[in-house]
Amino acid sequence: MMVLVTYDVNTETPEGRRRLRHVARECVNYGQRVQNSVFECLVDPAQFAKLKHSLAGIIDKERDSVRFYFLGANWKNRVEHLGSNTGYDPEGLLVT
Amino acid sequence: MMVLVTYDVNTETPEGRRRLRHVARECVNYGQRVQNSVFECLVDPAQFAKLKHSLAGIIDKERDSVRFYFLGANWKNRVEHLGSNTGYDPEGLLVT
Numbered sequence: 001m002m003v004l005v006t007y008d009v010n011t012e013t014p015e016g017r018r019r020l021r022h023v024a025r026e027c028v029n030y031g032q033r034v035q036n037s038v039f040e041c042l043v044d045p046a047q048f049a050k051l052k053h054s055l056a057g058i059i060d061k062e063r064d065s066v067r068f069y070f071l072g073a074n075w076k077n078r079v080e081h082l083g084s085n086t087g088y089d090p091e092g093l094l095v096t
Numbered sequence: 097m098m099v100l101v102t103y104d105v106n107t108e109t110p111e112g113r114r115r116l117r118h119v120a121r122e123c124v125n126y127g128q129r130v131q132n133s134v135f136e137c138l139v140d141p142a143q144f145a146k147l148k149h150s151l152a153g154i155i156d157k158e159r160d161s162v163r164f165y166f167l168g169a170n171w172k173n174r175v176e177h178l179g180s181n182t183g184y185d186p187e188g189l190l191v192t
Contacts, residue, residue: 005132006102006134035103035163036104038163061179062179063180065130065177067130067134067177069165069175070174070175077165078166081162081164082152082160082161083155083161
């Protein structure tokens with residue numbers, strides 16, 4: 001399933017900047033960065049549970065926010081884009 | 097329909113910072129900010145076309161990126177969240 005991960009991490013402190021790096025580093029293990037704090041992750045339910053668990057362990061729940069959007073099987077028809085594009089298709093070739 | 101708008105605007109220049117403000121200001125007219133550069137917009141097709149057209153007119157297509165994700169009617173069951181939450185339900189009461 002395709003899960004969109006978007007996050008806001010409070011980077012006012014060195015600790016916050018560390019959390020931000022760790023959130024991004026974790027998401028890279030599961031999917032493709034399409035914008036600074038937006039990842040598209042093609043995962044099965046078990047992988048998603050693991051990703052969610054590790055992100056929950058990284059963020060400061062009072063100051064940071066992570067949102068997961070389940071785009072479903074038909075996800076390719078659910079996305080449009082304007083501007084510069086890291087365009088890719090996780091199930092196919094890199095679109096440039 | 098619920099459309100998720102995510103954007104990255106290059107803010108290295110004063111012009112870029114102006115574009116960022118204008119993108120956010122435009123999105124506020126159509127929906128709710130749930131993260132710094134993530135908006136949830138409950139719009140009909142005509143409203144979406146207008147939003148997309150105005151954002152296309154604001155951004156620098158070489159340096160900025162706007163992505164639209166169509167979450168469909170069942171969108172409330174397609175979202176999960178960790179951490180601090182501006183929680184709201186555009187079709188109901190503000191969730192705090």
